[in-house]
Amino acid sequence: MLNALGQPQSLLLLGGTSDIALAVAERYAATAPLRVVLAARPGPRRDEAVARLSALGHRVEPLDFEATDTAGHPALVERAAAGGDLDVTVVAFGVLGDEEEAWQDHDAAVRLAEVNYVGPVSVGSALAAQVRRQGHGTIVFLSSVAGERVRRSNFAYGASKAGADGFYLGLGEALREHGGHVLIVRPGFVHTKMTEGRGAAPLAVGADDVAAAVVDAVAARRELVWVPSAMRFVMSGLRHVPRPLFRRLPI
Amino acid sequence: MRTLLTGWGRTAPSAATLVETGDVAGLLRSRPERGVIARGLGRSYGDAAQNAGGTVLAPIPGPTTVDDETGVVTAAAGTSLHDLMGRLLRERRFVPVTPGTRYVTVGGAVAADIHGKNHHRDGSFGHHVLSLDLVTPDGALRTIDPDREPDLFWATVGGMGLTGVITSVRFRAPRIESAYVTVRTERIGGLDALLRTMRAHDDEYHYSVAWVDTLASGRSLGRSVLTRGDHAPAAELSGGAARHPWRGPADPRLAVPVTLRAVNRLGVRAFNELWFRKAPRDAVGLESLATFFHPLDAVEGWNRLYGRGGLVQYQLVVPDDAEAAVAEALRLLAAAGQPSFLAVLKRFGAAGPGMLSFPQPGWTLALDLPAAPGLVPLFRDLDRLTAEAGGRLYLAKDARMSRELFDRTYPRADEFRALRRDLDPDGVLTSDLARRLDL
Numbered sequence: 113m114l115n116a117l118g119q120p121q122s123l124l125l126l127g128g129t130s131d132i133a134l135a136v137a138e139r140y141a142a143t144a145p146l147r148v149v150l151a152a153r154p155g156p157r158r159d160e161a162v163a164r165l166s167a168l169g170h171r172v173e174p175l176d177f178e179a180t181d182t183a184g185h186p187a188l189v190e191r192a193a194a195g196g197d198l199d200v201t202v203v204a205f206g207v208l209g210d211e212e213e214a215w216q217d218h219d220a221a222v223r224l225a226e227v228n229y230v231g232p233v234s235v236g237s238a239l240a241a242q243v244r245r246q247g248h249g250t251i252v253f254l255s256s257v258a259g260e261r262v263r264r265s266n267f268a269y270g271a272s273k274a275g276a277d278g279f280y281l282g283l284g285e286a287l288r289e290h291g292g293h294v295l296i297v298r299p300g301f302v303h304t305k306m307t308e309g310r311g312a313a314p315l316a317v318g319a320d321d322v323a324a325a326v327v328d329a330v331a332a333r334r335e336l337v338w339v340p341s342a343m344r345f346v347m348s349g350l351r352h353v354p355r356p357l358f359r360r361l362p363i
Numbered sequence: 364m365r366t367l368l369t370g371w372g373r374t375a376p377s378a379a380t381l382v383e384t385g386d387v388a389g390l391l392r393s394r395p396e397r398g399v400i401a402r403g404l405g406r407s408y409g410d411a412a413q414n415a416g417g418t419v420l421a422p423i424p425g426p427t428t429v430d431d432e433t434g435v436v437t438a439a440a441g442t443s444l445h446d447l448m449g450r451l452l453r454e455r456r457f458v459p460v461t462p463g464t465r466y467v468t469v470g471g472a473v474a475a476d477i478h479g480k481n482h483h484r485d486g487s488f489g490h491h492v493l494s495l496d497l498v499t500p501d502g503a504l505r506t507i508d509p510d511r512e513p514d515l516f517w518a519t520v521g522g523m524g525l526t527g528v529i530t531s532v533r534f535r536a537p538r539i540e541s542a543y544v545t546v547r548t549e550r551i552g553g554l555d556a557l558l559r560t561m562r563a564h565d566d567e568y569h570y571s572v573a574w575v576d577t578l579a580s581g582r583s584l585g586r587s588v589l590t591r592g593d594h595a596p597a598a599e600l601s602g603g604a605a606r607h608p609w610r611g612p613a614d615p616r617l618a619v620p621v622t623l624r625a626v627n628r629l630g631v632r633a634f635n636e637l638w639f640r641k642a643p644r645d646a647v648g649l650e651s652l653a654t655f656f657h658p659l660d661a662v663e664g665w666n667r668l669y670g671r672g673g674l675v676q677y678q679l680v681v682p683d684d685a686e687a688a689v690a691e692a693l694r695l696l697a698a699a700g701q702p703s704f705l706a707v708l709k710r711f712g713a714a715g716p717g718m719l720s721f722p723q724p725g726w727t728l729a730l731d732l733p734a735a736p737g738l739v740p741l742f743r744d745l746d747r748l749t750a751e752a753g754g755r756l757y758l759a760k761d762a763r764m765s766r767e768l769f770d771r772t773y774p775r776a777d778e779f780r781a782l783r784r785d786l787d788p789d790g791v792l793t794s795d796l797a798r799r800l801d802l
């Protein structure tokens with residue numbers, strides 16, 4: 113359960129080796145150790161993540177997870193819940209892909225859509241069943257400002273995020289009466305493994321900033337946050353820029 | 364149909380199937396998925412009467428009978444103390460123990476083993492219970508008392524609904540001489556004087572409580588208004604009270620219509636100041652039962668003044684000789700600058716035999732605060748202070764304590780768990796509180 117101050121007793125990380133997911137688990141460790149289910153592909157990166165979170169006092173349970181194995185997702189969620197209720201789940205997996213390849217190479221386009229859109233819809237639906245069963249539960253979806261207004265420069269990625277973002281927005285409405293809470297987080301440019309080597313955009317933040325926003329927003333039962341929060345105003349401006357003008361913006 | 368439920372603090376909502384049924388045995392025997400918990404009027408602050416994903420049983424109403432001669436009352440568990448008081452006043456009697464609100468049920472009063480302003484004299488509610496009807500998780504109806512099945516009885520008193528569903532309670536209601544209380548109200552400038560006065564003179568009054576200004580610091584730390592009183596004899600009434608010596612408590616006259624955040628630092632400071640100045644330096648007056656015991660009940664839904672985020676109450680008890688911990692708690696609160704409306708301090712008398720009952724001899728301090736993650740460090744400090752002083756927190760008010768703190772401060776926690784394992788091997792009874800503390 114979340115307690116009255118919004119502190120969970122358990123945390124499920126889907127995409128458990130992502131920098132942001134790990135930063136969230138680290139933030140929670142500052143107040144109390146949790147049961148953390150770390151769902152990720154097996155391998156040295158996961159082992160390292162398990163070691164890192166265990167050292168902070170968390171009880172860590174690794175689970176094998178593959179975003180594109182949608183058929184296996186319901187069973188995966190059940191396995192994660194076998195050790196107790198899932199208080200907070202962070203849906204943190206995704207790929208950025210190469211912007212130009214992602215629409216010109218057919219395989220790459222489909223794969224990006226599968227990981228970034230079909231995967232989240234699949235786990236979202238499996239998680240929803242669990243939230244309804246347990247009568248409570250918070251699902252955090254890591255979206256992106258890229259999904260708010262899809263740009264020419266990375267439209268395959270932006271479109272996949274836009275779709276998943278919309279799904280989770282609706283999921284929040286649907287789960288409200290079942291005691292569920294869905295939080296959508298829309299970060300701007302985040303310095304992580306995923307963005308390594310790319311030029312940082314204005315208002316860039318670190319994984320830690322996103323984690324801080326997640327922890328606060330979960331406790332406050334907020335439904336939508338931008339990181340940094342100023343992004344919200346930037347994006348609400350951009351959203352209404354007419355297409356001919358938008359096309360010429362250097363973004 | 365799923366219903367979203369919270370406690371009085373309006374924090375941590377969860378969805379459950381709320382059922383109203385007189386067939387409690389049938390319900391328990393059907394072993395609903397994720398279990399069952401009974402609920403009273405939801406006046407516990409935290410998650411004691413919630414059961415996420417499971418079934419919550421609404422209060423079970425029924426008749427109340429009073430034996431004229433002995434004062435023995437038999438009340439259905441779902442009866443509110445509000446209704447009960449109305450009924451008892453007709454018999455010139457009062458409830459043995461009342462909390463700060465009349466809107467609790469008899470079942471809830473037993474399950475939390477509630478205490479009142481008379482704990483130093485009369486103990487907690489469980490102390491006055493002669494017997495209980497309890498439907499245990501196997502669906503059997505048992506009548507238990509302190510001699511027949513004492514273990515089950517004292518696990519049920521203070522057991523937060525986790526040993527069974529109480530359907531009916533027999534207890535003794537004391538006689539009173541009017542529906543009024545003679546109250547002495549005193550302004551006290553600081554904590555030392557307060558503790559000294561309460562320690563030395565509480566025994567001279569049936570009821571005693573102090574309201575502490577939590578924003579006062581430095582030399583005024585612990586400045587407070589101490590009220591102590593006794594039931595007024597009919598002969599001493601005057602004015603309207605003399606004309607209607609048995610007038611019972613009315614329904615709330617005001618209601619908070621919407622949830623709006625009205626409790627903030629500035630407002631609390633202004634209110635505390637006003638309230639302290641308004642109190643007489645030292646005066647004796649007559650107050651109705653409702654004004655003396657339940658001032659907050661005049662405003663329906665006052666918890667909504669805390670806004671969407673809700674409120675938490677932190678109620679601790681520490682032993683008599685740990686009064687330094689009370690001072691330290693007030694200092695921590697003042698230093699944190701958190702807006703708490705008037706904290707309440709009172710003295711407890713002897714502890715009862717309830718396995719998880721809260722009261723133990725000493726000092727109890729209760730603080731209402733707007734729920735916010737920013738409270739985490741303050742509460743962590745208060746937790747440590749309380750545990751090190753040999754005290755504990757009240758389950759009926761708790762919405763956040765950790766299992767570690769509970770285990771450390773409730774020495775009979777494991778005994779309670781073991782009894783539950785025998786009584787309820789399949790875990791038919793459970794609640795959000797039970798999940799949080801692994802009860």
Ligand SMILES: Cc1cc2nc3c(=O)[nH]c(=O)nc-3n(C[C@H](O)[C@H](O)[C@H](O)COP(=O)(O)OP(=O)(O)OC[C@H]3O[C@@H](n4cnc5c(N)ncnc54)[C@H](O)[C@@H]3O)c2cc1C
Nearest residue numbers: 403404405406407462463468470471474477478523524529
């Ligand atoms: C303004 C205010 C002031 C208060 N002041 C005090 C005070 O001075 N002293 C004090 O001790 N407490 C105080 N309380 C707390 C309150 O007295 C307790 O929380 C009480 O248990 C609430 O009763 P309820 O009927 O609303 O029960 P709920 O809050 O609905 O339930 C409380 C517990 O009782 C159990 N329960 C309820 N009915 C049954 C049943 N039939 N069988 C088995 N278990 C049952 C529930 O499962 C739950 O664990 C105060 C609360 C408020 C809101």
